[in-house]
Amino acid sequence: DQQVKQNSPSLSVQEGRISIxxxxxxxxxxxxxxxxxxxPAEGPTFLISISSIKDKNEDGRFTVFLNKSAKHLxxxxxxxxxxDSAVYFCAAMIQGAQKLVFGQGTxxxxxx
Amino acid sequence: xxxxxxxPRHKITKRGQNVTFRCDPISEHNRLYWYRQTLGQGPExxxxxxxxxxxxxxxxxxxxxxxxxxxxxxxxxxxxRTEQGDxxxxxCASSLVRDYYSGNTIYFGEGSWLTVV
Numbered sequence: 001d002q003q004v005k006q007n008s009p010s011l012s013v014q015e016g017r018i019s020i021x022x023x024x025x026x027x028x029x030x031x032x033x034x035x036x037x038x039x040p041a042e043g044p045t046f047l048i049s050i051s052s053i054k055d056k057n058e059d060g061r062f063t064v065f066l067n068k069s070a071k072h073l074x075x076x077x078x079x080x081x082x083x084d085s086a087v088y089f090c091a092a093m094i095q096g097a098q099k100l101v102f103g104q105g106t107x108x109x110x111x112x
Numbered sequence: 113x114x115x116x117x118x119x120p121r122h123k124i125t126k127r128g129q130n131v132t133f134r135c136d137p138i139s140e141h142n143r144l145y146w147y148r149q150t151l152g153q154g155p156e157x158x159x160x161x162x163x164x165x166x167x168x169x170x171x172x173x174x175x176x177x178x179x180x181x182x183x184x185x186x187x188x189x190x191x192x193r194t195e196q197g198d199x200x201x202x203x204c205a206s207s208l209v210r211d212y213y214s215g216n217t218i219y220f221g222e223g224s225w226l227t228v229v
Contacts, residue, residue, distance in 0.1 A: 004154075032216045043116075043203050043220035044155065051216075089154050093216065098143065098207065099168065100218060102154025 003027045004092050006103035014111055019077040021106050023090030026071065030092040034100070035064060035075045038087045047088075048075070051095075080110045116221035118204050124227045125194055132190045133224045137206030144187050145218065146179055147203040148172065155203055155220075161187060162209070194228045201225050 005024045013019045021035075031052040036044035050057040050064045050073070057064050063076045077084055090103040117136040125131050137144045142163050147155035158177070159169045163184035173179075176194075181187040191198055201223040207216070 034217070036220070041223075041225065043118075043205075043223045046217055046219060049217060091154070095216060098209065098216065098218070099145075099157050099160065100147075100155070102156070104152070104154050 001026075002104075003030075004090055004101050004103040006088075006090055006106045008106050009104070010107040010109070012109045012111060013080050015082060016079045019075075019080045019084065019108055019110070021075040021077075021088050021090075021108065023073050023075075023103055024071060025073075025092050027092070027094075027101075028071065029094050030101075032093050032095050033064070033066060033073050034091045034093075035062075036089045036091060036102075037084075038089060038105070044089055077108075080108075082110050082112060084108060085110045116204055116206050116219055118202075118221040118224050120224060121222060122225045122227075124229060127196060127228055128193055130190060130192045131194060131226060132188055133202050133204075133226075135187045135189070135204030135221060136185070137187070137204070138208075138219060141206035141208045141219075142184070143207045143209050143218075144181055145205040145207075146187070146189050147205065147220075149201045149203060149223070150199075158189075191226070194226075196228045199226055199228045 034049040035047045038044045048062045066073045087105045091100040145160040146158040149155040161181040176192045205218045205220040207218045
């Protein structure tokens with residue numbers, strides 16, 4: 001049972017444009033969500049997070065949006081840069097349990 | 113301290129051998145986690161410690177796997193009698209938990225690649 005899903009295995013975006021990565025979840029008990037970026041042969045690097053009491057969180061070029069009624073979150077990167085090319089993982093947790101459940105990842109490629 | 117440290121980064125072993133991975137968390141962090149990632153999948157939770165106590169173990173953690181955090185600082189993950197299906201990246205992570213709403217940001221190490229031949 002895949003509780004966190006990233007339905008797009010890959011995404012290709014022009015440099016300078018907006019990248020939008022999507023994530024859906026099924027467990028309504030999840031109340032904290034994180035995005036991680038991962039390069040090959042390295043561990044995931046934390047990017048940005050959002051609590052279920054918010055619907056938006058922004059940090060520089062990265063913004064995460066949460067739609068609780070749709071059980072959907074998205075990560076916006078603007079403007080996209082070549083160094084953003086990596087695999088992006090969405091993760092969810094129940095606060096207190098703090099056990100992350102990850103999606104399958106989306107490979108983002110930024111084209112010059 | 114710059115982050116979570118894992119050793120070794122790569123390990124190739126023959127089927128049936130035992131392997132051990134070490135993790136040094138961020139120094140003030142009281143929670144330590146082990147995850148496993150296989151190709152094309154997101155990381156999967158294996159187990160976690162609050163200080164030296166192992167509080168939860170996933171069903172993925174068979175009897176051949178054992179994790180310890182003897183003094184609440186570094187941790188080891190041992191796999192006995194390795195099988196080819198154990199080939200994966202083993203990720204350690206840590207966080208600082210003070211109360212229910214804190215410690216939600218979990219920081220990962222670089223990972224330890226295991227190849228069982």
